[in-house]
Amino acid sequence: MVWHDGLEVSEKPYAIASSDADNIIVLAGPGTGKSFSMKRRVARLLEEGVKPEQILAVTFTNVAVDDMHQELVGMSVAGADKLQAQTLHSLALSILSRHHVLSSTGRNPRPLLEYEKTPLVSDMKAHGGKRKIDKMINACGTLWQSLVPAQLDGFCKQELDAFHPDLTSWLVFHNSILLEEIIPEARGYLERNPKAFEHSEFEHVLVDEYQDFNKSEQEFIKFLSDNAKVCIIGDDDQSIYSFKHAHPTGLQEWMDDNSGHVRFGIDNCYRCPVKIVSLANALISKNITRLPKTLQPRLEKGDGIVDIGQYHSLEKEVEGIVSFVKECVDEGINAGDILVLAQRKEISTPIYERLLEKNVPVKSYFRETALKTDLAKERFSLFTLLIDRNDRVFLRWLLGSTSSGNWYAWGYKKLRAYCERCNKSPFQALDEQRQGIKTISGTDKLKTRFEEIFTYLEKLDAISSVEEQLNELFPKNEAGLKLIRDDALRLLEADNSCSLQKLYKALLAILSRPEVDDEGQKVRIMSLHKSKGLSSPITIIAGCLEGFLPKHPEPSLSDNEQTKLIEEQRRLFYVGMTRVKANPDEGKKGVLIITSSISMPYATAKRCGLNVRSLQASRFLSELGNDAPAQQVGISVKASDLF
DNA sequence: GGGAGAGACGTTTTT
DNA sequence: CGTCTCTCCC
Numbered sequence: 105m106v107w108h109d110g111l112e113v114s115e116k117p118y119a120i121a122s123s124d125a126d127n128i129i130v131l132a133g134p135g136t137g138k139s140f141s142m143k144r145r146v147a148r149l150l151e152e153g154v155k156p157e158q159i160l161a162v163t164f165t166n167v168a169v170d171d172m173h174q175e176l177v178g179m180s181v182a183g184a185d186k187l188q189a190q191t192l193h194s195l196a197l198s199i200l201s202r203h204h205v206l207s208s209t210g211r212n213p214r215p216l217l218e219y220e221k222t223p224l225v226s227d228m229k230a231h232g233g234k235r236k237i238d239k240m241i242n243a244c245g246t247l248w249q250s251l252v253p254a255q256l257d258g259f260c261k262q263e264l265d266a267f268h269p270d271l272t273s274w275l276v277f278h279n280s281i282l283l284e285e286i287i288p289e290a291r292g293y294l295e296r297n298p299k300a301f302e303h304s305e306f307e308h309v310l311v312d313e314y315q316d317f318n319k320s321e322q323e324f325i326k327f328l329s330d331n332a333k334v335c336i337i338g339d340d341d342q343s344i345y346s347f348k349h350a351h352p353t354g355l356q357e358w359m360d361d362n363s364g365h366v367r368f369g370i371d372n373c374y375r376c377p378v379k380i381v382s383l384a385n386a387l388i389s390k391n392i393t394r395l396p397k398t399l400q401p402r403l404e405k406g407d408g409i410v411d412i413g414q415y416h417s418l419e420k421e422v423e424g425i426v427s428f429v430k431e432c433v434d435e436g437i438n439a440g441d442i443l444v445l446a447q448r449k450e451i452s453t454p455i456y457e458r459l460l461e462k463n464v465p466v467k468s469y470f471r472e473t474a475l476k477t478d479l480a481k482e483r484f485s486l487f488t489l490l491i492d493r494n495d496r497v498f499l500r501w502l503l504g505s506t507s508s509g510n511w512y513a514w515g516y517k518k519l520r521a522y523c524e525r526c527n528k529s530p531f532q533a534l535d536e537q538r539q540g541i542k543t544i545s546g547t548d549k550l551k552t553r554f555e556e557i558f559t560y561l562e563k564l565d566a567i568s569s570v571e572e573q574l575n576e577l578f579p580k581n582e583a584g585l586k587l588i589r590d591d592a593l594r595l596l597e598a599d600n601s602c603s604l605q606k607l608y609k610a611l612l613a614i615l616s617r618p619e620v621d622d623e624g625q626k627v628r629i630m631s632l633h634k635s636k637g638l639s640s641p642i643t644i645i646a647g648c649l650e651g652f653l654p655k656h657p658e659p660s661l662s663d664n665e666q667t668k669l670i671e672e673q674r675r676l677f678y679v680g681m682t683r684v685k686a687n688p689d690e691g692k693k694g695v696l697i698i699t700s701s702i703s704m705p706y707a708t709a710k711r712c713g714l715n716v717r718s719l720q721a722s723r724f725l726s727e728l729g730n731d732a733p734a735q736q737v738g739i740s741v742k743a744s745d746l747f
Numbered sequence: 748g749g750g751a752g753a754g755a756c757g758t759t760t761t762t
Numbered sequence: 763c764g765t766c767t768c769t770c771c772c
Contacts, residue, residue: 165761193762215762234767235755283762315770316761348761447759508749518761549748617762632762655758676759707763713757 135375276448314338377408377694443640469630477584534634
């Protein structure tokens, strides 16, 4: 297949894919084919003989990376398999792992898992309570990622300046790095080493979803582009990641910095039906801070169907959605064509469960981690030590996990001081103590705990088959181990002769990055965030309540911050509603259903910070313009109308 | 180091 | 309303 197959020479995707300009930027709304154009551009470069190693194509999420690979491999473009298509994080990780970088930064790029933060926080307690330490770590993250040296999250600079070195020294001692540090570290390396070859490693740099990257990430991209032709793609109206300090104004800044750039806009929305384009335009025009643009509907997409319904109670809303979905599936609609978006688990979980009960094929994308239970954490940590006794973080976790919340921080401090003095690893030091070679004062509890750990490791080591080892680590009858056991056994099944090391690596990869997507024969239930980049003929947005979407305001925010937050929530809703894909030729009209309810159990409302006495539909429903249908009672559209 | 009782706080999400 | 965190006392 050739890169321009199916592209009209007169249309934008062709122009974008074929442009030879040094710096190009594509600013376009949802459903306009931005990512599609980027893929074609990559295909063109490969076909013209640019070496795949010299093309960097970055996107924000793993899902988008997989998507790009699939597309290119599907087009059977030579070199597609060798293409550096990856997330910015994976690129930064691999750069940090290079020998010359490693020796320069002194940081082992071994990311700390979320649960490993617990002992870290305990070891930092000289700086305050758990809540405070958590906040300070976040504040450091803000600092690294947004590169704003002002005072942050209520902490003064002094306080953070005192905390930061301790945090770093803990991480360095434990040979690990925080996830939030990875790109800032890589960026810092490139900044300190302007002659590093990484600056000119790529001939072409293509970046999708630029508005989702934070300042540090955008600068990292810039450093990687010294020698490259750059293609930036983004949409400030779809910026929904402020919690990770996304910097959508970077789009404008990029244009200001690259004065000779060529700018493309694509107006045509090739995805949504006409009516939904109109609603989306009306909604997003309420945002003050945005680059001006208007989506143009394509008449051949048809009007589409929009239904806005309200129920008396959350229970009824769930019931209404479930029976509508069931009706659709019974009418022969492919379950994979139905997408249910909900902002909270309180809404998604009952919908998911009721659909399961009714035997509707359904998949929930709300995070459920295999490492949720203490037992799973414990066994996985032991598994790690079995593979690598020098993993200091997991040993640290295990040493404190049986304490009653203090993680034996005091004893561990003694141990760490001893290790630093004698230049020994904690495992080594504790093992010498176990054998009676040395005594480290103040570490009685740790000594006992280490003996337990050591004995268990010996027991595991003595087991000869991988399968038996897994059965010992993750026994069948333990409910808390079910998820991780299933993952491990699935891996073993896929490769029966797999070594324990290899299996561990694969398991770690799955655990830190779940969601291996399946075929698409199921009703999908997910958050609005997750839906970005997807499309679906029937999209239901549930729980459209004031307090959920937009979420409840935090009293601590200033008016300005409040407005920003509302605007982001509006973009979130905008992203959700523009998932609807019309395909009239296949009988898919494109359906958007929005529901809300006006009462819910007291406990549920309380847990979500809502006032149960004053539930009302989202303010965004009144911002959809003149083409919006009136709110009805319940879902009034019938499955049979959808053909 | 551990337990009881009082008080704070609550989401979504990426890597 | 629950769960997690903090404080106080043994």
